Amino acid sequence: MSYSTRYGLLLCFLTLSSVVMGQVRFSILGDSYSTFGGYVTPETNLSWYNGTDGGDKKVNDVKLVEQTWWHLLTTQHGMQLDTNNSYSGSTVCHTGYRKQDFSDRSFITRIHRLGNPDVIFVFGGTNDSWAHVPVGEFQFGGWSKQDLYAFRPAFCYLMSQLRELYPEARIYNITNTELSEEVTDSMERICSYYGIRNIRLQNIDKQWGHPSIAGMKSICEQVWEAIQ
16 A cells, blocks of 8 residues: 555544544635634734725625635534634735735745644635746755745645644645636646645636635535535
8 A cells, every 4th residue: 555545544534533523623724715804813914804904995795704615614514613824915935916025924934823623724826826926946845945935836835844734634725716827737736746635616706806705605615525
C-alpha cells in the first residue's frame, strides 16, 4: 500500500471517528468571501460582510451571518465552526493591491491560528487574481521570504505548511469562479502535488463581486457535495 493511500485512509478514519464522537469541527482560512463582522478570529481582521471594509456603498443582499456559506454548513449539515480566520482583502502571498506589502495579513502569515479542527477550508486566491500579484514559478521547497511575495511559491508553501501544522486535519482548497487562468490552474496543480482536494466552484451568483444569498447557498452545496 502506497504512502498516499495509507495517508488517505488515516484521514478518512479520523474524520469518521470525529463524526461518531461528535460534530465535525472545521476552520476557515479565508478572505472577504468568508468574513462576517463579529465572527472572525482575531476580531481585528477586516470584514466585508457586516463590516467596514468596502465602504458604505457596497451592494449585497447577505445581511445575516446565517446566510453565509460556512454558517449554512453548521445549520444544514451539523458541522461545527472552530475558527474563522478570514481577512477581507487578503492575498495568499505577501504582495497586495498596488504592490503593497501584505505580509501582516497574508494567508501564509495566518496559518498558525486555525484552532484544532477536523477539517480546514482554504478559500483564497481571489485577491491575488484581482490585484495581479506576481505569479512566480512553482517551488515546492527551500522558500525564502522574498519567494513568498509571488503567488505560486506562496501557495506551495501554504499547502506544505498546513499539512505539517495540522497532520490530522483534512484540508480542502476552494477555488473561486472568474479568477485568472494562471491562479486557477496553479491552485489545481499545487493541490494535486500535495494530495489536497481542490473544490472548483461553478456558477456562483455575486453582487459587487461577492457572493449573494444565492451564491452563498451554492457555495455551501458544492462544498458539502465535495466533502461527503
